[in-house]
Amino acid sequence: MPSPPHNGDGDAHPPQRRRRHLSLLLLLLRLVTFGFSLAAAISTATNSSPSWLRFQSFRFVFAANVIVAAYSLFEMCAAVHEILKGATLFPEPMQLCFDFAHDQVFAYIVVAAGAAGAADARRLRAGGACAAESGSCVLADVAVALGFAGFAFLALASLVSGFRLACYLTTGSGLHIW
Amino acid sequence: MPSPPHNGDGDAHPPQRRRRHLSLLLLLLRLVTFGFSLAAAISTATNSSPSWLRFQSFRFVFAANVIVAAYSLFEMCAAVHEILKGATLFPEPMQLCFDFAHDQVFAYIVVAAGAAGAADARRLRAGGACAAESGSCVLADVAVALGFAGFAFLALASLVSGFRLACYLTTGSGLHIW
Structure with missing residues (x-):
């Protein structure tokens, strides 16, 4: 498989295979995140x-x-x-920084949104609002749970993209921040 | 300064200096996180x-x-x-994994708590509960804001500890996960 010239200098492992494995793992994590987030958004929007x-x-x-x-x-x-x-789609250092920064920020945002939604869903249930529209309350809980599931996979993706970025910074070429 | 035998094989930069700088940076971030979190906890507990x-x-x-x-x-x-x-206090790989895992998990927990608290504080304000006890509502907002400030520094600390862990995994010795 072709690979850009970046490779780990003091690295005993073939960088091409590692890169490919990481890309496939990230693709899988993003696919699952996409599914959960889309389902959470649809559940929230259609809950009426x-x-x-x-x-x-x-x-x-x-x-x-x-x-x-x-x-x-x-x-x-x-x-x-x-x-x-x-x-990579963008120049490699930019792509790796873009991925990791967005993964981290969006993971924090989506877990905060889930917590705020869970607090409100719980309050409505405690306030007796669910007696009349119990199906709607269940759907709200499902939406929050789907959001948290999406968060879990986004957090995993952020670990992988963070590791990719750190690999590039520590063993790679072209971007010396030290 | 003495340093354990771990050092980056393919690494042009002196690992001792880098380690010391990272440790000092982490110490500073943890000090600020500690201050904000303690202040947030005290503001919440004393709000009566x-x-x-x-x-x-x-x-x-x-x-x-x-x-x-x-x-x-x-x-x-x-x-x-x-x-x-x-x-390090524990054996180095264990310490680095411990730091990063706890930084990430606690950062997610504290941002979720802040979001839930902010949602409730906002709801109480909208419900008119703050007309009678406005000082208490302001203190609740301050507690939530302090919690978010603590989160910001904990998130920065998690970036640094993640980078330390990744440095160890990619250029270090003793822990080959590939």
Whole structure:
């Protein structure tokens, strides 16, 4: 498989194989994240009687999951491009920083949205609002749970992309921050 | 300065200096995190009229910030030990994994707690509960803001400890996960 000239100088392991494995792992994690986030966004948006989007916390859950789903879709395209062409979509240092920074920030945003949504869903249940519309309350819980599942895989993706970036910084070429 | 035998094989930069700089940076970040988390926990616990700990989300804010403050205190002791003795408190791979894993998990927990607390504080304000006890509402907002400030520095610490771990994994000795 072709690979750009970047390789680890003091590294006993073949960088091409490692890169390919990491790209495939990231692609898989992003696919799962995309599925969960999209499902969470759809569950939140379609939960009506009346619409749960009247609650600010559920608007936050919806927005965070739409953003994460769109980002995961873009990153899947980037990963497929990288696996097929053997080179990153943007210049490598930029791509690695972009991936890791967005993974971390979006993971924090989506877990915060999930927590705010869970707090509101719980409050509504405690306040007796679920007696009349129990199906809607269950769907709200499902949306929050799907958001948390998406977060878990995004957090894993951020670990992998962070490791890729750190590999590049410590053993790679072209970007000396020290 | 003494340093354990671990050093980067293919690494042009002196590992001792780098290790010392990273340890000092981490110590500083943990000190700031400790201050903010402790202040957030104290603001939440002392907010009474009646106690804000009656709200589950504020109990979450309190618990998360107490845990982060205690963890930061422990990590400060570990960092001071490392700077003075030139070796980590636990065996190095275990210490680096411990630091990074706890930084990441606690950062996610504390941002989730902050979001849940902010959602509840906002709801109480919107519900008119702050008209009678406005000082208490302001203190609740301050507690949430302090928690977010602590989170920001913990997230930075997790970047640094993640980079340390990745340096060890990619250029170090003793722990080959590939």
